[in-house]
Amino acid sequence: MSSEFITGRANSPLSQIKTGILLVNLGTPDAPTAAAVKRYLTQFLQDRRVVDLNPLIWSFILKGIILPRRAPRVAKLYHEVWMEEGSPLLVYSLRQQRALAARLPQVPVELAMTYGSPSVKQALDRLQSQNIKRLVVLPLYPQYSCSTTAAAWDALSAELANRRDLPEISFIRDYAEHPLYIAALARSIQTSFERYGKPDLLLFSYHGIPQRYVDEGDDYPQRCEATTRGVVAALGLEPSEYKMTYQSRFGREVWLQPYTDETMRSLPSQGVKSIQVICPGFASDCLETIEEIEQQNRAFFLESGGESYHYIPALNDSVEHIDLFETLVTERV
Ligand SMILES: C=CC1=C(C)c2cc3[nH]c(cc4nc(cc5[nH]c(cc1n2)c(C)c5CCC(=O)O)C(CCC(=O)O)=C4C)c(C)c3C=C
């Protein structure tokens, strides 16, 4: 398969085009310190794809009120999940990059973060130094959202705006319904059911976004629903056996509902005593899965009368996940 990347499809008129792969994820602080978290959140939360309030007013609120309070608090949370090699999001993303590169030995595979490092500039420099003429971009977001996928697109196009020589680009919008993605999720849920027994409820928790972004045209919730539909069909689950919620809300606006934390607190009184939780929207485990779901929401559920709680890890650098990435990128050549 790897040689096809260099030569293109056998009959393709583009047969001599050298292709590179760019994986893009969100970004994470360089260290679990208030200063590093502040640097990261300043860049992330000033992106209008993420928060689209009036830039002058928002910058004032962000720098004057939010960051001084949030950065030290969130730095402590990062400290709790920090791995020996660094932030989990970066550690797993680098493992994914290396595993995909090992599958495609003659193809340059780079990782970039929309915010922080490794930057899109660094990744593009490395790819272009290898003379690639075609670029397949795989944002590591299974479900499209303007706040993530489109932000990755913006970061790439802003960097390309400084360059004379542009490669041909194939940008993967999402893979919410890809059969290998659905199969990989179904398999990891099945493994969890075998290990811990089938729970009263399987909860699919996706990262939320403001409801307004959806009203303005972001099809993110439909993409999340498509994933859930695919997985429950593969597992043969009845509607009473699963539920879908949205986590990680930020600020005062109404976000996509139902909210994960509220649901978690209310389920035990509705007779749900055992639960398993999966976060299909996260390609890698990170602060939002390890701290928020595996730790914080576990406490909400157990404190409210729940008895058994298991978090099902992200697909991370599992063989099935890398199979999916390999298929996604080779489909684009
Ligand atoms: C403020 C608005 C936010 C929107 C909109 C948003 C959408 C969104 N985010 C992810 C994936 C991740 N988010 C992560 C962290 C994170 N997200 C926000 C805010 C918004 N996200 C903040 C402020 C933070 C930082 C932590 C905090 O201060 O609470 C992460 C984890 C990063 C890490 O370092 O581990 C991921 C991944 C998606 C998929 C999404 C929309 C679909």
Ligand SMILES: [Fe+2]
């Ligand atoms: Fe987020």
Ligand SMILES: [Fe+2]
């Ligand atoms: Fe969070």
